[in-house]
Amino acid sequence: MSYLFPNYKRKELELIKGAKQTLTDQKGQDYLDFTSGIGVMNLGYNDPELNQELLKQSNLLWHTPNLYENHLQEQTAEKLANGKDYISYFCNSGAEANEAAIKLARKATGKSKIITFVNSFHGRTYGAMSATGQDSIHEGFAPLVPDFVYLPFNEIEPLKATIDHHTAAVMLEVIQGEGGVSPADEQWIQAVQSLCHKFGALLIVDEIQTGMGRTGTLYAYEHYKIDPDIFTLAKGLGNGIPVGAMVGKASLATAFGPGSHGSTFGGNKLAMRVAYKVVERINQPIFLQDVQKKGQQLFHGLTQIAENNPIIKEVRGKGLMIGVEVSDQETLNATLEQLEAEGLLTLKAGQNVLRLLPPLTITEEEITKGLAILDKVLNNLVS
Structure with a gap:
C-alpha cells in the first residue's frame, strides 16, 4: 500500500544522487539527463x-x-x-x-x-x-x-x-x-x-x-x-x-x-x-552564447537523424529546449522507454513529441553521446 495519492504516474526507478549532468538510481545505474528535472536543474546537479x-x-x-x-x-x-x-x-x-x-x-x-x-x-x-x-x-x-x-x-x-x-x-x-x-x-x-x-x-x-x-x-x-x-x-x-x-x-x-x-x-x-x-x-554573455552554441549542436544533430528516419515528423525549438515530433503516441512511449534503458532520460510533450531539456551546463561531448543514443533508439524503432 502507498500512503500517497496516485495523481502521478511514477516510474519504478528512484533517483537518489546526481553530479553535473548525470543521475544515479537506487540500483547504482547512471543516466545522462536530458530533462533537467523538467527544466529546473539548469546548472546541473550537486553544484558546489x-x-x-x-x-x-x-x-x-x-x-x-x-x-x-x-x-x-x-x-x-x-x-x-x-x-x-x-x-x-x-x-x-x-x-x-x-x-x-x-x-x-x-x-x-x-x-x-x-x-x-x-x-x-x-x-x-x-x-x-x-x-x-x-x-x-x-x-x-x-x-x-x-x-x-x-x-x-x-x-x-x-x-x-x-x-x-x-x-x-x-x-x-x-x-x-x-x-x-x-x-x-x-x-x-x-x-x-x-x-x-x-x-x-x-x-x-x-x-x-x-x-x-x-x-x-x-x-x-x-x-x-x-x-x-x-x-x-x-x-x-x-x-x-x-x-x-x-x-x-x-x-x-x-x-x-x-x-x-x-x-x-x-x-x-x-x-x-x-x-x-x-x-x-x-546572465553572463559567455554562458548564454555557450547555450546557443550547444543548442545548435543538438538541433543540427537531431535534424541529421531526422533526414533518414521516417518516424520523425519535425524537429523544433530554441537553444536547449527542443522537441522531436514522432509519428504517434505509441512510438513516443516506446522511444522514452528505450532511451531510458540505454541510459538517457528524456521527456514527453503533447501527444507525440519527445522533449529534450538538458542542463545548460551540459558539455559538447555529452551532447554527442546523447545524440548517439537517440540515433540508435530511433533507428531501432524503424526496423
Whole structure:
C-alpha cells in the first residue's frame, strides 16, 4: 500500500544522487539527463557553489515572514530586472507566479477578460488551470474561473476578432512547452503586442519553462523583440529550490499595494540566496552564447537523424529546449522507454513529441553521446 495519492504516474526507478549532468538510481545505474528535472536543474546537479550558498544561509536564517525587510529579495529582484524598469513579487512555484500575474492584470486594468491559447499550459491551481488551453487539464474541475478565452496559437485573425476594450490581458508562452515545444512566430508575437497596446490590455509572457537561459537568452521573449508588461518565472530560477517570481513593469506597482496579495513562504531567505546566485551565473554573455552554441549542436544533430528516419515528423525549438515530433503516441512511449534503458532520460510533450531539456551546463561531448543514443533508439524503432 502507498500512503500517497496516485495523481502521478511514477516510474519504478528512484533517483537518489546526481553530479553535473548525470543521475544515479537506487540500483547504482547512471543516466545522462536530458530533462533537467523538467527544466529546473539548469546548472546541473550537486553544484558546489550553489551548495555552499545554501549552506551559508541555512546557518543564518531559513525563514522570516514578509512583515520585515529582506535584502536578499531586493538583490534578486534587481538581477531579474536586468537593467530595465521591472519589479518583482516572489512566490514558491510557476503556478503561483501565474496566479499573481492574473490577479495583477485584472486589478491593474479593472477588466476581467483574459485571452490565452490552445495547447498552452500555465499550471494546475484554479486560476492557472483556467488559463491553460487544454481540455484534458480542465476535465472534472468545472466550474473554472470565468472570463478566459482560448484562441489558436500563431494565428492573428482570431485574436483580432476577439480582443477588445474589455480585455485585461493576453497571456502566452513564446514556446509552448507542455503543449508540444511549439515556438511562436516572431511576427505573430509582435502583432499580439501591438493589439494589446491598441486595446489597453496587458501582455503576460509565461517564462516558467523558457526563462533563465533555457533558449540562449536570459528570457526567451528577448528573441522576439517585445516588451511584456508582466512575465513569470520559476523552474530554473532556483535550480531545484522551490521559488517563483512574477516580474512586472514598475508602473503596475500601485495595483499591488499592501494586502492585495501575499505568500507565507514566498521569497524566503534560503530560496533567495540560491536564486540570486543562479541568476548571476546564468546572465553572463559567455554562458548564454555557450547555450546557443550547444543548442545548435543538438538541433543540427537531431535534424541529421531526422533526414533518414521516417518516424520523425519535425524537429523544433530554441537553444536547449527542443522537441522531436514522432509519428504517434505509441512510438513516443516506446522511444522514452528505450532511451531510458540505454541510459538517457528524456521527456514527453503533447501527444507525440519527445522533449529534450538538458542542463545548460551540459558539455559538447555529452551532447554527442546523447545524440548517439537517440540515433540508435530511433533507428531501432524503424526496423
